[in-house]
Amino acid sequence: MLILASASQSRKKLLENCQIEFFQISSNFDESSIKERNIYKLALELSFQKAYTLSENIQKILLPEEFKYGSLEILGCDSIFEFKGEAYGKPSNKEEALLRWKRMSGEFGYLHTGHTLIVGNFDSTSNLLKITEIIKKTVSSKVYFSKLEDREINSYIDTNEPLYCAGGFALEGIGGKYIEKIEGCFSNVMGLSLPWLRKNLYKLEN
Numbered sequence: 001m002l003i004l005a006s007a008s009q010s011r012k013k014l015l016e017n018c019q020i021e022f023f024q025i026s027s028n029f030d031e032s033s034i035k036e037r038n039i040y041k042l043a044l045e046l047s048f049q050k051a052y053t054l055s056e057n058i059q060k061i062l063l064p065e066e067f068k069y070g071s072l073e074i075l076g077c078d079s080i081f082e083f084k085g086e087a088y089g090k091p092s093n094k095e096e097a098l099l100r101w102k103r104m105s106g107e108f109g110y111l112h113t114g115h116t117l118i119v120g121n122f123d124s125t126s127n128l129l130k131i132t133e134i135i136k137k138t139v140s141s142k143v144y145f146s147k148l149e150d151r152e153i154n155s156y157i158d159t160n161e162p163l164y165c166a167g168g169f170a171l172e173g174i175g176g177k178y179i180e181k182i183e184g185c186f187s188n189v190m191g192l193s194l195p196w197l198r199k200n201l202y203k204l205e206n
Contacts, residue, residue, distance in 0.1 A: 002201070005054040005076045010172055011192045018194055020201075027054040027076065039087045040112055043080045044138045047114030051076025055118050059127035072129060073204065076116040079191045081143075081167025083109035088167045097162040098153065104168075106147035111167060111189045114138045117200055135200050139193040141184035143167075148178060166191075 004011060007026040015022050027050040034049065036042040051074045081088040083104060091097035119133040161175060162168035169175035171182075171189045187194040 001072055003054065003072065003074045005050045005074050008077070008191055010170070010190045011077060013172075014187055014190060014192050014194060018198075020197070022075075025054060027051070027057075029053040031078075039080055039082045040138050040140070042087070043078050043112040043114035044116070044136055045114070046078035046080075047076040047116040047138075048134075048136060049076070050078065051116040051118045055120070055129045055131065058122070058129045071132075071204070072120055072122045073201070074118040074120075074129075075197070076118070077113055077192050079111060079113045079166040081109055081111050081169075083107070083167075090166060091163055091168045094157050094160075094163070097157050097168045100168050101148070101153045101157065101162070102150075104145050105153065106145060108142055108144040109167065111141045111143055112138050113140075113188050113191060113193060115193060115196055117197075119204060133204075137196060139185055139188045139196055141182055141186070141188045143171075143182055143189060144180040145169075146178050146180045152178070 002020065002022040004015065004022050004024045005027040012024055029050045031046055034042065034045055036045050055074050088100060091100060115137050117135040118131055120129040120131040122129055156162065156174060156178065159174050161170055161173050169178065171179060182189060185193045185195060
């Protein structure tokens with residue numbers, strides 16, 4: 001059984017739409033504790049810490065009965081947008097989002113999503129997860145933005161959507177119409193590479 005160690009609604013919808021059975025539990029990991037400067041490595045480390053923190057605290061969680069038998073996979077993900085070498089997380093306010101979009105208009109950046117799958121068996125006697133394998137990878141997608149007029153940028157910022165998204169945009173939301181094209185994995189830009197997940201879950205089943 002798969003546990004998504006995230007409160008992300010976009011990742012939840014991706015899994016639901018693909019009919020992948022899972023259970024969603026936020027890891028509550030403090031992301032500010034990681035000081036890695038390399039954006040690619042930072043996304044991967046954050047994804048690992050989210051999954052590992054949940055695996056360590058699994059005994060405190062009231063799991064459905066079916067999770068207490070057989071193998072268990074914990075999926076941690078973290079997305080960071082890189083623009084001209086800078087890491088763009090969620091904008092702290094509208095002013096920051098506006099400045100970013102004025103820079104990104106007509107340009108491109110990279111959406112890096114770190115993925116970690118912690119695989120193990122849940123021991124119902126000790127209520128601990130015995131880890132048997134850890135699979136990790138950062139998947140990167142190149143995102144091209146349309147050239148926008150200031151009024152379009154202001155209109156988008158006023159929706160507040162950019163304030164809740166890594167990089168300040170949501171491909172699956174209102175911001176989708178401002179993205180010209182994507183090179184690489186499409187779902188990765190929404191926070192989870194479904195092809196990566198499918199491939200690794202398939203390997204574990206066979």
